[in-house]
Structure formats: structure tokens, C-alpha cells
Amino acid sequence: MEDDSLQKVAISGPILASLIQRFSSSSGAVDGLLFGHVSDVTPLSLSDDSSSSTDTQPSLRVATVTGFLCSGSTNSFYDSLGRVDSQSLNRLLDRHQSDGQAQAQPHDSLLGWFSGRRRTQLRPSMREYLVSSSLSSMKQLSFPVKDAVNPTNLIPSVFLLLTSPLSDQIIHTHEYRAFQFRSSNEFFEPKSIDIVNIGPAFRGHYGSFIPNSPFPHLLCEMRASPMNEDKNDDNLNMMKQNSKYQKQMNVCAEGFDVGNLTRLLGSEAANYTAGLEDLYEKMLAKTESLARLVEESSAQVLEQENHNRKLRYKVARYPGFE
Amino acid sequence: MSSDTVPPIIAAHINYLLNHFPLPVKIEHMWSGSRHYPGIMDRFTLVMPYCLEFVKWDIMYNAESPFSAPDIVFGPEDENFHPFSSKVDEGEGDHNSLHNSLRDWNSKDPSRLTSLLQELRDRYVSYQRKRVEGVDDERLKFELCTMLSREGIEMHLSSGVEKPEEVKFAVPLVDININKMIPGCPWRHPQKIFLQVLYPVVRKYATTPSAPRLKLVSTSELKALLSIEDIKLPTWIDGMCMAEYLPHLEESLEKQVLEAVSLIDVRRGFIEALNSFFGRPLEADPVFCRTATVITASGVFTFLVHILISTQFPKKQPSLVLQSSQHFNSQGAPIKSQLITDYPWSPRWEPLQMAERIFEFLADEALSFKRYCNEAQLQC
Numbered sequence: 001m002e003d004d005s006l007q008k009v010a011i012s013g014p015i016l017a018s019l020i021q022r023f024s025s026s027s028g029a030v031d032g033l034l035f036g037h038v039s040d041v042t043p044l045s046l047s048d049d050s051s052s053s054t055d056t057q058p059s060l061r062v063a064t065v066t067g068f069l070c071s072g073s074t075n076s077f078y079d080s081l082g083r084v085d086s087q088s089l090n091r092l093l094d095r096h097q098s099d100g101q102a103q104a105q106p107h108d109s110l111l112g113w114f115s116g117r118r119r120t121q122l123r124p125s126m127r128e129y130l131v132s133s134s135l136s137s138m139k140q141l142s143f144p145v146k147d148a149v150n151p152t153n154l155i156p157s158v159f160l161l162l163t164s165p166l167s168d169q170i171i172h173t174h175e176y177r178a179f180q181f182r183s184s185n186e187f188f189e190p191k192s193i194d195i196v197n198i199g200p201a202f203r204g205h206y207g208s209f210i211p212n213s214p215f216p217h218l219l220c221e222m223r224a225s226p227m228n229e230d231k232n233d234d235n236l237n238m239m240k241q242n243s244k245y246q247k248q249m250n251v252c253a254e255g256f257d258v259g260n261l262t263r264l265l266g267s268e269a270a271n272y273t274a275g276l277e278d279l280y281e282k283m284l285a286k287t288e289s290l291a292r293l294v295e296e297s298s299a300q301v302l303e304q305e306n307h308n309r310k311l312r313y314k315v316a317r318y319p320g321f322e
Numbered sequence: 323m324s325s326d327t328v329p330p331i332i333a334a335h336i337n338y339l340l341n342h343f344p345l346p347v348k349i350e351h352m353w354s355g356s357r358h359y360p361g362i363m364d365r366f367t368l369v370m371p372y373c374l375e376f377v378k379w380d381i382m383y384n385a386e387s388p389f390s391a392p393d394i395v396f397g398p399e400d401e402n403f404h405p406f407s408s409k410v411d412e413g414e415g416d417h418n419s420l421h422n423s424l425r426d427w428n429s430k431d432p433s434r435l436t437s438l439l440q441e442l443r444d445r446y447v448s449y450q451r452k453r454v455e456g457v458d459d460e461r462l463k464f465e466l467c468t469m470l471s472r473e474g475i476e477m478h479l480s481s482g483v484e485k486p487e488e489v490k491f492a493v494p495l496v497d498i499n500i501n502k503m504i505p506g507c508p509w510r511h512p513q514k515i516f517l518q519v520l521y522p523v524v525r526k527y528a529t530t531p532s533a534p535r536l537k538l539v540s541t542s543e544l545k546a547l548l549s550i551e552d553i554k555l556p557t558w559i560d561g562m563c564m565a566e567y568l569p570h571l572e573e574s575l576e577k578q579v580l581e582a583v584s585l586i587d588v589r590r591g592f593i594e595a596l597n598s599f600f601g602r603p604l605e606a607d608p609v610f611c612r613t614a615t616v617i618t619a620s621g622v623f624t625f626l627v628h629i630l631i632s633t634q635f636p637k638k639q640p641s642l643v644l645q646s647s648q649h650f651n652s653q654g655a656p657i658k659s660q661l662i663t664d665y666p667w668s669p670r671w672e673p674l675q676m677a678e679r680i681f682e683f684l685a686d687e688a689l690s691f692k693r694y695c696n697e698a699q700l701q702c
Contacts, residue, residue, distance in 0.1 A: 027357050028386030074384060080391035080427045081406060118355040120365065120395060121380060127393045129404050166353070187402065309358065309386070316329045316388040 004154055006038065007060040009178040010194040011160075015065055020174050022070040023116035023162050027309065032070040033077075033092055034111045038063045038154055039146035061145065062194070063111055063158050063180075069096045074115075082130025084138065109143035112158030112181075120163050122175045124188050132159050132181035132188070157181045159188065328352070328363045331388045335435040336366070342436050345371050346511055350378065356385040364388070370443060373476040373492045374518050374539050377446070381435075391427035392435065394442070399480075405445040453479045454489050459523050461563075462489055468565040469493070479523075487523035492516045492539075493568065496575050500544070503583050506609050513544040515575060519564065533558045546610045548582040549633050582633060586611055589631050592640075595673035599681040600627070617647075618681075620688035624648065627684065630661075636676070639667035644687070649695035657695045662687070 011019075023030055040059040069092060071077070077089040093110065113135065115128050124132075135141070135156050142153040159179045165172065179188040328336065339347065352366040364385035369376050380395040396403050406424065423438045454477045455466060469475060469491075476492045495515045501507045520535040536558065540550040556570055589611035596603055600616035604626070607613045614629045628643040644659040651657055665683045667676075 024357075028384050029355065029382075073387070075387075075390055079425075081424050117382065118357065119353060120355065120382060121398075123395055123398065123401070125382070125393045125395045126405060130406060133404075133407055186404070186407065312386070312388075313329075313359075316331055316385075 004152070004157070004184070005061065005182070005189070006063050006158070006180050006191055008192045008194055009063045009065065009158060009160070009180075010196055011065040012196040015068065016176075016195055019068055019070070019114065019160075020162065020176075022068075024164070024174065026070075026072060026116070027305075029074045029115070029117040030070055030072060031074050031076055031113060031115045032068055033096065033113050034065050034158055034160060035067040035069070035096065035108050036063060036065040036111045037109060037146055038111070038143075040148050059147075059149070064196075065111060065158070065160075067096075067108065068114065074117075077113075078127075078131045078134065080127070082127040082134055084131060084134040086138070110141055110156045112156045112160070114160035114162060116162035118164045119166050121166070122161060122163050122177050124159065124161060124179065128159065128161070129188065132157070132179075133183070133186060136181050136183045155183065157183065158191075327361045329383075329385060329388045331429050332364060332383050334432040335429075338432040339436045339439065342433070343439065344511070347371070347439075354385065355382065359385060368439070370439070372443070372446065373450070373478040373490055374516055375478070375490075379442075389429040391424055391429075392438075400446075400449075403446060403449050405442055405449075447476055450476070450478050457487070457489060457523055459489075459521075461524065462521060465521070465564050468563060472568075489521045489523060491519040491521075491564075493519060493564070495538075495568070495572050496579060498576065498579065500547070500579060500583075503579075504547070504586070504609065508609055509543050511541065511543075513541045513547075515540045515544070515550065515579075517568070517571065533560070533562075546612060547586070547633065548579060552634070553578060585633065585635065589635050591673045592631070592635070592676055593629075595677040596629070596680075598674065599677050618684060618688075620685065620692065623688060623692045625688070625691065629680075636669040636671075639663065639665070639669075640680075642680070642684075644684075644691045646691070646695045649699050651698065657698050659691055659694065 022032075039062060041062050042059045071092065077092055078084045113131065115125075117125075137155075139155065142155045145152045145154055157180050159181060160176060161179065162174065162176045164174055176193070178191045178193045180191050181187075182189055336349065340349070348369040350367040350369050352363040354360050354363050355365050356362050362385045364383040366381055368379050368381055370379060377400070378397055381392050382395065383392045384390060423434055423441060428434060454462070457463075457479060472493065474494045478490045479487070480490065481487045493516060495517055500513045501509050516539045518537045518539050520537075522532065536555055538550050538553055538555065540548070544550065553575070556567070556574070558567065586609075593603060593606050593611055593614045596614060596616055600618050603614045603616045605613070605615040612631050612633075614631070616627050616629070617624065618627060619625070624647045626645040626647060628645065630641045630643070632638045632640070642659075642662040642665075644662070646657045649657040665687075666679055671679070
């Protein structure tokens with residue numbers, strides 16, 4: 001437990017940008033969970049000077065944020081005293097899993113949480129301290145450090161604080177700071193943030209790149225071969241699921257079996273291009289109608305949100321009825 | 323503070339706080355954290371007196387969910403102040419009952435914020451005490467042991483990067499209820515006198531400790547009765563400790579407070595004596611008898627006399643300000659004289675004689691004041 005200190009927190013530019021976007025587009029303060037992995041990285045410093053390359057450099061422990069879940073409000077998984085409610089936390093975690101369409105990603109652990117509050121000091125508040133303290137006491141949430149020399153487990157201890165400046169006179173619009181909650185002596189340790197971007201300064205990251213999204217299932221044969229029939233139920237369930245997905249996919253490509261691709265060769269090819277174009281056109285039309293559906297439903301969601309907000313203010317204005 | 327833009331629930335909490343908190347708290351700044359309704363104020367900076375200074379805490383409500391409990395950001399110096407964390411509570415079982423003002427927050431009860439802040443302040447007091455107790459300084463440790471029996475001591479460890487470490491104590495003195503001694507007392511908060519003691523922190527193996535810096539401080543409203551700056555502190559003898567120093571100081575202070583209270587009646591006697599020469603005063607301070615205003619005339623020239631009576635009366639004569647009721651400056655304000663403090667006076671006179679001598683002095687002074695007024699009016 002002594003050596004649970006992180007060197008720094010790394011976050012990719014797009015993730016940070018979308019986090020800030022979620023915060024700044026929300027109507028009030030927000031909180032949410034941070035996901036990612038912690039790994040021990042040996043710093044890459046290639047040098048022509050042979051004398052220096054003999055030094056063994058200590059590895060750095062870096063927490064890399066690869067995803068987040070914004071609850072859209074505050075007190076989403078804790079109460080007013082900052083005690084984490086494991087039920088609501090699990091609900092959020094489930095939501096994240098289903099959002100991420102992947103089953104139990106091995107790289108994606110709960111790293112910690114974030115809080116975004118407009119026009120406040122860039123210092124952890126009383127409740128934020130209590131939440132971090134409560135979260136880091138939940139041993140069941142611990143996760144292994146990748147590439148660690150000695151196997152180590154960490155508990156979610158990262159806290160990212162997002163604020164906007166108190167004064168209107170300042171030209172920047174957002175501020176953020178990362179902390180690690182050290183459960184050994186119960187305090188927030190400020191950590192530097194590395195924003196991973198493309199560019200010469202980040203070449204080192206290619207060495208430690210880990211694809212975050214899982215490789216898609218590419219099952220070519222949908223019918224189980226007779227050889228595999230005795231496999232256990234799990235496998236069967238998965239196959240059923242997959243065949244369901246496949247069926248859905250097939251609807252999009254109705255009348256255009258893979259077998260038809262053979263017609264791309266030889267004499268029939270000329271006619272067939274027209275057919276393919278037709279297929280693409282149909283697919284585009286479907287995508288477009290889907291986009292329209294999404295647009296309509298999000299308009300409805302927005303309308304409902306505005307309505308809710310009005311109601312809330314109404315209630316707040318007349319404290320008599322709640 | 324324009325209360326029309328503060329959500330009513332929050333406004334109710336704030337009003338209750340300002341009216342019921344046992345110490346004078348102030349709201350320094352209010353602002354909004356809402357995106358859609360930037361006019362709705364849901365956060366503010368609270369200025370809370372502590373150890374004869376102030377701590378500033380940012381109280382953050384959420385206009386989006388006005389029913390939920392507020393959160394607090396403490397000052398930048400208090401990064402390690404973590405009330406309600408489980409570690410602090412261990413061994414301090416008495417805090418658990420207080421825990422509840424946040425636990426089942428009820429936004430409809432306007433007293434909740436007040437009790438929450440009271441709780442937090444209590445915890446802040448013990449947090450600072452713990453910090454001071456942790457300082458490795460032999461003399462401080464000794465002073466702490468011998469002083470702790472006194473109630474209500476507040477302490478503060480200040481440690482800036484540039485400044486040397488210092489421990490500040492605020493020791494409440496004179497355990498008498500001054501408010502009760504004054505008939506018709508207008509003070510809402512109990513008035514107190516404190517001794518501010520500043521110890522530079524001396525680490526081990528240092529030379530002989532220097533004397534602490536001492537200063538008497540009173541609550542601001544007490545000035546009407548007693549000016550604390552005029553009280554001389556007994557000298558600090560090398561090698562002394564607070565437990566030796568305080569009893570003498572308290573004894574002499576107690577005498578001075580009693581004297582100051584009795585002086586109110588002396589001033590009242592003087593104001594009543596004015597009646598015989600100037601007629602009934604137009605205005606007089608009925609509680610502390612520090613001011614009176616009379617109207618008088620010299621021929622057709624009528625003017626007001628403001629009589630300002632110091633707490634040192636009758637040793638120190640009252641200051642007079644004359645105000646014409648016939649001459650006005652370019653802004654339309656009545657012309658006033660300078661503060662007049664130099665006229666015949668003896669503290670041994672009877673009140674009637676004092677009033678008579680002022681009356682006589684004014685008969686002469688009226689002429690030069692009239693001239694002064696005419697000149698001032700001509701100029702504009």
C-alpha cells in the first residue's frame with residue numbers, strides 16, 4: 001500500500017474536450033465517473049549518447065483516462081455527506097458498460113471521478129473530499145496496475161476538478177486540475193495532467209498505445225459446425241446473440257448476399273455496379289432517416305428538460321408545495 | 323445583495339443565518355453558477371469571524387436543485403480542514419449527533435444552514451487547536467497546558483511561505499455580561515474584550531524566547547462605551563507566562579469596564595443640565611449619552627450645536643460642532659463649523675456649571691461663526 005502514488009494523469013485531447021463540452025453544456029454543476037487504466041511506463045528516451053542509455057530509468061506510474069460517464073447532475077452516486085452509495089454507483093457502472101457496447105473490457109477500470117462546477121474556486125470542496133475518501137475506501141473496486149514489476153492493485157483515487165473562472169474579466173473559460181486521493185494519509189495530492197495529442201512531444205505514447213475499443217466480432221460462419229455442438233451454454237447464448245445481431249445487419253443489406261460479390265468479376269460486373277450503387281443509396285436513405293429520428297427525439301428530450309427545469313424553478317419559488 | 327434574484331429557499335436560509343448566528347457574519351459576494359439563469363444567485367462568500375480575524379468560506383448551493391444541501395469550499399490556507407471525514411470522527415463521538423444537519427438535509431427548514439455553519443465553525447476551532455498542539459515549541463506547549471482551562475480560547479497557526487510561523491491566540495477576558503449592565507442595551511451580539519497574543523514559533527535549541535506581542539481587541543460596538551485603545555497593558559516581564567499575566571490584566575479591565583458603565587450616568591447628568599440653558603435638546607443618545615444636539619440663537623441667527631461627548635468625559639471636554647440653520651453651501655447642505663475642542667473647561671465643575679460655561683462660550687463664538695457662515699456663503 002505504501003507505493004500507490006501516481007506520477008501523473010494522462011488524458012487524450014478529445015476525451016478532455018468532450019468532458020469539458022459536457023460540463024459547459026450542462027445547465028448546472030455535474031459529476032461523473034472516470035475510466036481508464038493505470039500502467040507503469042518506462043520513459044522512452046532514445047539517445048545517441050551511449051553512456052546515458054546504460055542508466056536504467058525508473059518506471060513512471062501513469063493513470064490514463066480513456067473514457068468518462070457524465071451523470072448530468074450532482075450527487076449522482078453519493079449523498080449530501082459525500083458517502084458513496086454503492087447501488088447508484090453500480091447503476092452508473094452498468095450504464096457505462098452498456099454504453100460502451102463491449103462486455104467487460106479488461107483495460108477499462110474505474111479510475112476515479114470528476115466534478116464540474118461553474119464559477120467556483122479550483123480547490124476541492126468539503127463534499128468532494130468526502131466522496132473521494134469514501135470511494136477510495138471501497139476495496140472491491142480495486143484494479144490491477146498494468147505492466148507492473150510487482151503485481152499491484154489500486155483503488156479508484158483520481159479526482160478531476162473542472163471549474164470556470166470566478167471573474168468575468170479572465171480570457172480563458174475553463175480551468176481544471178487533477179488530484180490523487182492518498183488514502184494512507186487522507187489528503188488530495190495535486191497531479192500534473194498530460195494531454196495526449198498528436199505531435200512530436202507525444203511520440204513516446206506510441207510505445208504504450210493500447211487500443212481501447214475491442215476488436216469487433218468477425219464470425220464468418222453463423223451456423224455452428226457439427227464439431228462444436230457440444231460446447232457449453234455460454235457459447236450457445238453468445239452465438240444466439242451474435243446471430244441476432246447478424247440478422248439485424250442483414251436487414252440493411254437485403255438482397256445482397258456476400259455470395260453476390262462473385263458477380264463483381266467477369267462479364268456481369270458492369271450491371272452489378274448499378275446494383276451496388278442502388279444498395280448504397282438505400283443504406284444512405286436509411287441512415288438519413290435514422291439521423292432524423294435521433295434529431296427528433298433529442299429535440300423532444302430537450303423540450304422535456306426545459307419543461308422540467310421550469311417546473312423545478314416553479315417549485316423552488318413556492319416552497320410551500322414540493 | 324438583491325434578494326429578489328436569490329431563490330426563495332436559499333434566501334430564507336441566508337436571512338435566518340444573518341439574524342440568528344451567534345457571531346456577526348457577513349455575506350461578501352453573491353453570484354450565480356447557473357448557465358440558463360445567470361441572474362439567479364446560488365453561491366456566496368461568507369465572512370465568518372474567527373480568532374479576531376476572518377475566515378472566508380464559499381457556500382455553493384445549486385440553483386438547478388435548490389432542495390439539495392450546499393457544498394463548501396474553505397479558504398486556501400485551510401486545505402487540510404476536512405470536517406465530517408471518518409478519521410476525524412473516530413474518538414470524537416460527541417460530533418455524531420451534530421452530524422445530522424447535513425445527513426438529512428431539509429431545505430424547508432431555514433435554520434439548517436445556520437446549524438451546519440455552527441457545527442463547521444466548532445470543528446474549525448478544534449482543527450486549529452490540533453494544529454497548534456502539533457507545533458514543536460516548548461514554551462507554546464507549556465502555555466497551552468496552563469491556559470486550556472480558560473473557556474472560549476481560539477487559536478490559529480499561520481504559516482505563510484515568506485512569513486515566519488506564528489501562533490495567534492484570542493483569549494476572551496472579563497467574564498461579565500456587559501450587555502446586561504447597560505439599561506436599554508441595543509447590541510444584538512454579546513460584547514467582549516479579547517487579548518490577542520502572538521507567539522513567534524521557536525523551534526528547539528533556540529535562544530531565550532521573546533515576549534509575545536499583546537494587543538487588546540474588543541467587539542466593534544463596545545467603542546460606544548469604552549475605547550479599548552486607551553487602556554494600557556501591564557508590561558510583560560521576561561520569563562512570564564500567560565497564566566501569570568492574565569489575572570492582573572483581567573482585574574484592572576474589570577474595574578475599567580465598571581467605571582465606563584458608571585460614566586454613562588455622569589454624561590446623562592451633563593445632558594440633563596443642558597436643559598437649563600439651551601432648553602430641551604433636539605436629539606440625544608439615550609443609551610450611552612455620547613451625543614446631544616441643542617438649538618440656540620444669537621439675535622436672529624439660529625444654529626444647532628452638536629455636542630460630542632467622549633468616553634473619557636468629564637476628564638476630556640465635549641467637542642462641539644456648530645451648524646447654521648440659515649446658511650447653506652452650493653450643494654444645499656447647511657454650513658458647519660470645525661470641531662471645537664478648545665474652550666474653558668474643568669472636570670471638577672458641577673454639570674450645571676459645565677453647561678453654563680458652554681452657553682457663555684457659545685454666546686461669543688456665535689458672532690465669529692456667523693461671520694464664517696456669511697463668508698462661506700459669499701464664496702459660492
